[in-house]
Amino acid sequence: MKLNILIVGVGGQGTLLASKIFGNYAMLINKDCKLSEVHGMSQRGGSVVTYVRIADKVYGPLIDKKQADVIIAFEELEALRWAGYIKDDGLIIVNQQNLYPMPCIIGKADYPTDIYERLSNYKASVHKINALDIAARLGNLRMTNIAVLGFACAILKLDKPTFIEAIKQSVSAKTLEGNLKAFEEGFGSV
Amino acid sequence: MKKLLLGDHAVAQGAYEAGIKVAAAYPGTPSTEITEYAAQFEEIRSEWSVNEKVAFEVGLGSSMAGGRALVAMKHVGLNVAADPLFSFAYSGVNAGLVIAVADDPGMHSSQNEQDSRYYAINAHVPMLEPADSQEAKDYTMLAFELSEKYDTPVIIRLTTRIAHSRSFVEIGTRKEFDREYVPDIRKYALVPMNARGRHIKVEEREKQLAKDVNSFDINKVEHGTNKIGIVCAGSIYQYVKDALPDYSVFKLGMVYPLPIEKIKEFADNCDDVIVIEELEPYIENTLKANGIKCHGKELTGLQGELSSEKIKEIILGEKITTHIEQVPVRPPVMCAGCAHRGVFYVLNKLKLIVTGDIGCYSLGCAEPLNAMHSLICMGASVSGAHGMEMAKGKDYSKKNIAVIGDSTFVHSGITGLIDAVYNKSNITVLILDNSTTGMTGHQEHPGTGKTIKNEQTHALDFAALSTACGVKNVAVVDPYDLEAVEKTIKEQLEKDGVSVIVAKRPCVLLDKAPKLDCVEIEGCKKCGICLKLGCPAIRKNEDKSVSVDSTLCIGCMICEKVCKSGSIKKVAGGSK
Numbered sequence A: 001m002k003l004n005i006l007i008v009g010v011g012g013q014g015t016l017l018a019s020k021i022f023g024n025y026a027m028l029i030n031k032d033c034k035l036s037e038v039h040g041m042s043q044r045g046g047s048v049v050t051y052v053r054i055a056d057k058v059y060g061p062l063i064d065k066k067q068a069d070v071i072i073a074f075e076e077l078e079a080l081r082w083a084g085y086i087k088d089d090g091l092i093i094v095n096q097q098n099l100y101p102m103p104c105i106i107g108k109a110d111y112p113t114d115i116y117e118r119l120s121n122y123k124a125s126v127h128k129i130n131a132l133d134i135a136a137r138l139g140n141l142r143m144t145n146i147a148v149l150g151f152a153c154a155i156l157k158l159d160k161p162t163f164i165e166a167i168k169q170s171v172s173a174k175t176l177e178g179n180l181k182a183f184e185e186g187f188g189s190v
Numbered sequence B: 001m002k003k004l005l006l007g008d009h010a011v012a013q014g015a016y017e018a019g020i021k022v023a024a025a026y027p028g029t030p031s032t033e034i035t036e037y038a039a040q041f042e043e044i045r046s047e048w049s050v051n052e053k054v055a056f057e058v059g060l061g062s063s064m065a066g067g068r069a070l071v072a073m074k075h076v077g078l079n080v081a082a083d084p085l086f087s088f089a090y091s092g093v094n095a096g097l098v099i100a101v102a103d104d105p106g107m108h109s110s111q112n113e114q115d116s117r118y119y120a121i122n123a124h125v126p127m128l129e130p131a132d133s134q135e136a137k138d139y140t141m142l143a144f145e146l147s148e149k150y151d152t153p154v155i156i157r158l159t160t161r162i163a164h165s166r167s168f169v170e171i172g173t174r175k176e177f178d179r180e181y182v183p184d185i186r187k188y189a190l191v192p193m194n195a196r197g198r199h200i201k202v203e204e205r206e207k208q209l210a211k212d213v214n215s216f217d218i219n220k221v222e223h224g225t226n227k228i229g230i231v232c233a234g235s236i237y238q239y240v241k242d243a244l245p246d247y248s249v250f251k252l253g254m255v256y257p258l259p260i261e262k263i264k265e266f267a268d269n270c271d272d273v274i275v276i277e278e279l280e281p282y283i284e285n286t287l288k289a290n291g292i293k294c295h296g297k298e299l300t301g302l303q304g305e306l307s308s309e310k311i312k313e314i315i316l317g318e319k320i321t322t323h324i325e326q327v328p329v330r331p332p333v334m335c336a337g338c339a340h341r342g343v344f345y346v347l348n349k350l351k352l353i354v355t356g357d358i359g360c361y362s363l364g365c366a367e368p369l370n371a372m373h374s375l376i377c378m379g380a381s382v383s384g385a386h387g388m389e390m391a392k393g394k395d396y397s398k399k400n401i402a403v404i405g406d407s408t409f410v411h412s413g414i415t416g417l418i419d420a421v422y423n424k425s426n427i428t429v430l431i432l433d434n435s436t437t438g439m440t441g442h443q444e445h446p447g448t449g450k451t452i453k454n455e456q457t458h459a460l461d462f463a464a465l466s467t468a469c470g471v472k473n474v475a476v477v478d479p480y481d482l483e484a485v486e487k488t489i490k491e492q493l494e495k496d497g498v499s500v501i502v503a504k505r506p507c508v509l510l511d512k513a514p515k516l517d518c519v520e521i522e523g524c525k526k527c528g529i530c531l532k533l534g535c536p537a538i539r540k541n542e543d544k545s546v547s548v549d550s551t552l553c554i555g556c557m558i559c560e561k562v563c564k565s566g567s568i569k570k571v572a573g574g575s576k
């Protein structure tokens, strides 16, 4: 197995936790893995990307353009921004949430309305999930990221019990129950 | 046991296993997580120091006393700590002293792209550079041995992609280390007479090391089928392995001093040599000065980061063509409810000249607030404002204000404040006290009343400190109270002498920040004034009215205060 995943979103959306779960998943299936994270300024609502590379042997922590097997986007505009990284026949998983960047908030740019149309120009399959709704139903918007991962786990046909174990290793005991619920709901919404 | 660690974590893990007694640092991306990780270990006395110079001095004290110590900082932090670095390099150590410094090519979170390797040359201090987390741990442990063996502090250089990438690390056990303190005035008291003697020692040990380094196994040769030889270190090695798998590679583990003899031998067996390095042509120039022919910066350039993609393009001429989507940019912004926002709104409204500083509040220089006019280095807001008055006269300080965060003020603002009072300035200094070091991920500092280990400690009182420095006009305001902020700023600007305003309210991401409400908008008159706050929770609709994203809003009610038509109302407990 060789898997290059780009996890993209907006600073504060929980991309770091998501990538850590993939890292622990890699450990559980005995693969090499590198994760490249974004800390610092961009975490304040900027565009953020985490690179996840899983293989028998991984060298660089980054993924080149057109080399990602999967893009997991926590926000629609970010899916489009990073779409150039998807390889032909890749998978783009999009959480249907819109967070307006400052140029759109102040009216200097328009938030694109043709995101899915433009994503369809890539030779990749696009899968949508409304994870914000799931998290809202469960009463904690911070679980949105785990709901997206549940969905991704199902789409990517990863081993579910192993993935759940990876979540257990990555989140605090306090939030585990809620996170597992969010995972199941996301997993089930395929 | 294996663990998936950041390069930063791995440095701390290595230091822990090497038996360090002390870890000291001032936060700075991408080095912050080193000391956060070290602080988890009970056996290590860890601290957030006031600044990097202090952190270094804490480290050198520990070293002299006989306890191994780790100090950590970002590249610009080493500028602040350069003074003790250059001189402790003369003294040398008792127990090992290792300095972890993280460079930031590409400036993900920094104000410049300086190259720390020149500090190693200039201070005559050995420098190691790991290429993944396992090496970050191993090299840190090695650095302590080298530090004691060669009687010198040793630098571990990281870059963002090593510091902030996770890979697997084999976890080992801690070996305690303790040495006796032996007074040695000729070694540690660098009066000129003693320093001259130490300078001779520095040169001797450096000559020895420059010889020995040729047999260190952390410098590795990997012969490929391709006879072009690449010389590289750190993350570049990983990119080269991805991009040019059949090339011959000289992977450096020690970047200062360079294993010149071993590289010569490598070069002799290659048809051509290319040095691939980020930032300055340090390796390239050193090789050329030693008669080794090579290519370098004419291919790779001086700016930004490299990647396997770029290396393929530069060396193989293979360019990945893909459609570049034209989409709105997403720069970082202050959080919804951030206490800094209203202050900058007022500063913009008053059309003041604002000398600024570094932190989350630096985002006050961006659209739509546009209210911070300079950001140079930590502390320059205060002394810079004083310099402006020196150049332009006393009245200038009636329209000029220095804005500085609480952590930054403790780091470097206090000295500037004392300087201004002493030199009869009339500047106004606005301290944004959000009770945390926000930008780097919320570390404690001397104003928060908590240590790095979350123990209670004395909380520095900024108002009382200012008074003690001789500031006559000190005021404290709540930054959510825009009227009070405006009134206080206007009053303080008019006063003679130095004025200080402390704008006090915790950062909304802290647990101690109260969870508030949410707003709803009814009967918006489409004037757009609230959009001037640049709040990520307010957005402009197509019909020019505004709406609120209730998932982001925390009910700070600043927008209610700027709305002239009374259309914004509180929804109690509405925040999600």
Ligand SMILES: Cc1ncc(C[n+]2csc(CCOP(=O)(O)OP(=O)(O)O)c2C)c(N)n1
Pocket: B026, B027, B028, B029, B052, B074, B076, B077, B080, B111, B358, B359, B360, B361, B378, B404, B405, B406, B407, B408, B409, B432, B434, B436, B437, B438, B439, B440
């Ligand atoms: C010499 C130096 N050390 C560290 C940093 C990294 N750094 C930039 S801003 C900052 C702290 C900001 O904290 P504060 O002043 O409290 O402002 P806040 O982010 O909380 O608004 C740090 C540690 C730096 N830029 N320069």
Ligand code: SF4
Pocket: A044, B333, B334, B335, B337, B338, B339, B340, B360, B361, B434, B438, B439, B507, B508, B509
């Ligand atoms: S982290 Fe705190 S200080 Fe930084 S922008 Fe957010 S609310 Fe403001």
